[in-house]
Amino acid sequence: MEQLRAYLEGRFKEIPGWCHPQLFQTIQPLDQLQRRHGVEGPVCEIGVLKGKFFIALMKLKQARPHYAIDLFSLERRDFDQGGRGHLNKFRTNIKRNGGNLDDVRILERDSMEITRRDIDRILDDTDGGFSMFSIDGAHTAEHTIHDARTAMALTRPGGIIFVDDYYNANWPGVQEGVCRLYFIDSPPFVPLLETxxxxxxxxxxxxxxxLDYVGDFVTRHFxxxxxxxxxxxxxxxLTITVNQETGAALAPEDDEPATAEAAA
Ligand SMILES: C[S@@+](CC[C@H](N)C(=O)[O-])C[C@H]1O[C@@H](n2cnc3c(N)ncnc32)[C@H](O)[C@@H]1O
Structure with missing residues (x-):
């Protein structure tokens, strides 16, 4: 958590991208819960751009390898012009922020092309899947559905999935995709909160x-x-509306998590 705190107070601000620091008001208690339950997988993001959010997630988890999936140079498959990943800048940002590129598998790919075979291989490579998975690639309804299904197949039961831009009126496909998913199916991962x-x-x-733990944590600390x-x-x-002017990103260090052993 200290590495994450240093990153959020430092270089996070310099990396162009899309991530509010107050998002970590919610991620901190979720990380605590995962440690309590021994949920130890690495992290994955579809749509890393220059790594702003991905690097923050990496800093929370010891397990390896993390996965970064982005079109990067595959311009022909850029369906929504939401900004394109820069492989060199992504790599440089990982290194400049204390990361090791050997710990990151980079897939230069349209996420829509991820197949069952890829999923099986990644599950094997990560020893059972990810603890946190961020979906922030193409924002069409079809990509959202496909990426959500991919994320659910690759995320451990105690894991967390983030779907960016759900309420963003500039990207209506995200909400349409999520609604279609829950209206026609009953997937294992379900909405917990929006923030x-x-x-x-x-x-x-x-x-x-x-739900109880995160609601209580945010109410007490923020x-x-x-x-x-x-x-x-x-x-x-929950809908958690942060104050982007005055809101801190993380609670004080003395509220650090119980480990799986301590909780047992
Ligand atoms: C909004 S940006 C992601 C922002 C990033 N998560 C951050 O923390 O700043 C969207 C990214 O998704 C990538 N992308 C767009 N379509 C994609 C696709 N079909 N498959 C994989 N990545 C895609 C783009 O190249 C771009 O880097």
Whole structure:
């Protein structure tokens, strides 16, 4: 957590990209819960751009290898002109921020082309999948559905999936894709909360515990954030509205997690 804190207070601000620091008000308690449950997988992002959010997620987790999936130079497949990843800048940012490129598998790929065979290989390579998975690639409804299914297949049951731009009116395909997914199917990961432009999903088996813990954590530590109880697709959920002017990114260090051993 200290490495993440240093990154958020330093170079995070210099890397162009799309991520609010106050998003970590919610990620900190989710990381604590994962440690408590021994959920130790690496992280993955579809749509890394220059690594702003990916590097932050990397700093939370010891497990390897992490996966970065982006079109990078595959311009022909750029469906929504949302900004294109820069492989050299991505690599440089990983190195400049204390990361090791040997710990990161880079897939220069349209995420829509990820197949069942890729999924099996990645599950094998990561010893059972990821603990945190961010979806921020193409914003069409079709990509959102495909990326969400990929993420659910590759994320451990105690893991977390972030879907960027769910309520962003400039990218209506994201909401359309998520709605189609939940109206026609009952996938294992379901909405938990929305904050900082991201819809956060967790596994049904962990939902009640994660909801209580995160709501309580944010209410206690960030009085300038509003935590509202809502329903999404029939599931109890939170909408966490942060104060982007005054809101801190992380709670103090003395509220660090119980380990799996301590909790046992
Ligand atoms: C909005 S940016 C991502 C921002 C990034 N997550 C951050 O932390 O700043 C979208 C990224 O998705 C990538 N992208 C777009 N379409 C994609 C696709 N079909 N498959 C994989 N990546 C894609 C783009 O190259 C770009 O880097």
């Amino acid at each position: 900082c432009n991201k819809l956060v999903l967790c596994h049904r088996s962990y939902h009640a515990e994660y 009085p300038d954030s509003r935590v509202k109880q809502v329903k999404r697709f029939g599931f109890d959920n």
